[in-house]
Amino acid sequence: MNTFCFFTTTFTVPYVNATKENLEKLLEAKELNAQLLDTGNLAHPGVGPYGIDSNEPIVRHAYYQWVPFVLFFQGLMFMIPHLLWKKLEGRRLRYLVDSLRYAAFSLQEKEVQVGENKIPSKSDREKKIQQVRQLFQDGVYVNKNWALKLMLVEVINFIHIIIQIAITNRFLGGKFLRLGSTVWRNGLDSSVDILDEVFPKITKCTFHKYGPSGSIQYHDAMCVMALNIINDKIYTAVWFWFIFLFICSVLGLIWRLITYILHARSRGFNRMIFSSSCPGKLNPWRVLNVTRTPSYSDWLFLVYLSKNVDPLVFKEIFVGIAQDYEERSSMKKPLLDLEDSDKYA
Structure with a gap:
């Protein structure tokens, strides 16, 4: 019988003509089910008398x-922002x-092999660091669209979370949005709760069978939905996980907006960002030179670079x-310096 119920649509009886648009009647249905359970007149929530020709509403x-x-399918969809x-x-x-x-370990004049890893020599380290400086100055390695693409993916990730919540809510008959909050508010000890409404453990089904004379007989059966014991816990955890991801996505967008506004305007903000990735104290003038001139894409790339290399190397x-910017700025002032020197000669 349970196998038959699994492959056919089961249903429960809410006992009152309650709809999702009528909150008062939904509350009445819950109270009535609880009263019947307490008095022993109801075997399980949503399971009770229901005739074949009954017009009483049911929930399938x-x-x-x-x-x-x-x-x-939802797990695959979560890979879309990452792959994009x-x-x-x-x-x-x-x-x-x-x-x-391994540039931080470059202490020898020659390259050192440690297992499958190679520690570059001092000269190779200097060349690679100089290469990074040159790429940053030329703006070849990172174009202006780099930060725009990152922000676009972050917005897509935020929209994706909302879509996942909407899909799950539609899949569970519009009851997912209040699932976690109701469980948190009422706890798991109530006799009738939202978990019994969305994931009933005991349901009803109508079994059709041929009688001795060949006519169809209708048997009112009670089915055990064992998987719903797991499903209710899965979707309760999913509800809290989606809320966590939604909050993280919102905070991420707010942080991205703050960094875009302050990256070239606040020296204290940049000192806070880069001091955690640089051992010792940073020269405020050098922080100002590095963060004032480049675009937001260059600044953001420098932030991500600081999180992925050794602090000493960064x-x-x-x-x-900073020295490269100082040299460039000093090269723009030789004529002014000569004129000033002539005045005071």
Whole structure:
């Protein structure tokens, strides 16, 4: 019988003519079910007398057959923003970081082999750091669209979370949005709760059977939905996980907006960002030189570079970039210096 119920649509009886648009009647249905359970007149929530020709409303449950497929499909959809970013970013940062992975250990004049890893020599380290400085100055390695692509993927990730919540809510008959909050508010000890409404463990089904004379007989059967014991816990955890991802996505967009506004305006903000990646104190003038001139894409790429290389190596790169900017700015003032020297000669 349970096998028959699994492959056919089961149903429960809400006992009152309640609809999703009528909250008062939904509450009445819950109270009535609880009262009947307490008095022993109801075997399980949503399971009770129902005639074949009855006009009493019922709630059909057919989603449980599709739960594994829907969860698998949603898991694949979560890979879309990640794969999109890998495609747009082109692994630029990874290729650059791989050459600097063991640069902090470069203490010898020759390259050292340690297992499968190679520690570059001092000269190779200096060449690679100089290469990073030159690429940053020329603006060849990172174009202006790099940050725009990153922000686009972050917005897509935020929209994707909303779409996943909407898909799950539609799949569970519009009851997913209040699932976690109701469980949190009422706890798991109530006799009738939202988990019994969305994931009933005991349901009803009508079994058709031929009688001795060949006519069809209708048998009112009670079915045990064992999988719903797992499904209710899965989707309760999914509800809290989606809320966590939604909050993280919102905070990520707010942080991205703050960095875009302050990256070239606040010296204190940049000192806070880069001081965590550079051992010791940073020269405020050099911080100002590095963060005031480049575009937001260059600044953001420098931030991500600081998170993926050794702090000592990044500080050397940061100081080198600051020196490059100082040299460029000093080359623009020779004529003014000559004129000033003539005045006071």
